[in-house]
Amino acid sequence: MRGIAGAGFFALALFQLIGSANAQPAANAGCTASPAAAGTEVWHCDNGITIVAESGARFELKDANRDGHIDSVELSSKALLVEVPKKPGGNPFKVLTPQAIAAVRGTKWAVDVADAKTSVFVADGRVGVTRRSRGRGVVLGPGEGVDVEATGPLTVKTWGQPRVDALMARLGQ
Numbered sequence: 001m002r003g004i005a006g007a008g009f010f011a012l013a014l015f016q017l018i019g020s021a022n023a024q025p026a027a028n029a030g031c032t033a034s035p036a037a038a039g040t041e042v043w044h045c046d047n048g049i050t051i052v053a054e055s056g057a058r059f060e061l062k063d064a065n066r067d068g069h070i071d072s073v074e075l076s077s078k079a080l081l082v083e084v085p086k087k088p089g090g091n092p093f094k095v096l097t098p099q100a101i102a103a104v105r106g107t108k109w110a111v112d113v114a115d116a117k118t119s120v121f122v123a124d125g126r127v128g129v130t131r132r133s134r135g136r137g138v139v140l141g142p143g144e145g146v147d148v149e150a151t152g153p154l155t156v157k158t159w160g161q162p163r164v165d166a167l168m169a170r171l172g173q
Contacts, residue, residue, distance in 0.1 A: 029045075040171060041055075078112065121163075
């Protein structure tokens with residue numbers, strides 16, 4: 001995975017929401033943004049979470065437990081690359097899309113939303129993925145991905161390098 005696996009990146013292509021390369025200001029709890037490669041924007045949060053947003057991505061940072069730190073991202077369009085440091089116990093960090101929820105503790109992954117489907121890919125580590133409407137989920141390991149649509153089974157597949165490379169290039173990786 002060309003250096004991505006070594007960095008512990010998780011590419012999660014998640015379903016489309018609505019947006020343009022900026023987080024909504026309502027819940028930027030402890031996070032600041034700066035421009036980065038390929039028109040991306042990088043958000044650094046005081047709890048160690050880093051989010052790389054594809055140019056034009058629409059998302060909102062959330063602080064559900066109101067402790068002053070983000071604990072999830074609501075993504076409506078395009079892609080995010082998220083790095084969450086390992087921490088003992090507690091709730092997993094989540095990326096929520098119209099179709100899916102991807103949750104993890106201590107890892108790095110990307111989320112992409114397009115055409116009423118969410119695609120999730122793991123370069124290293126493990127990520128749990130369920131439909132937003134709940135139901136039975138899947139756990140992805142290194143090199144595995146899943147496309148989440150409104151209906152149909154969640155089928156885990158090995159992603160080819162061209163698909164991985166295309167997503168990561170959109171994120172300046």
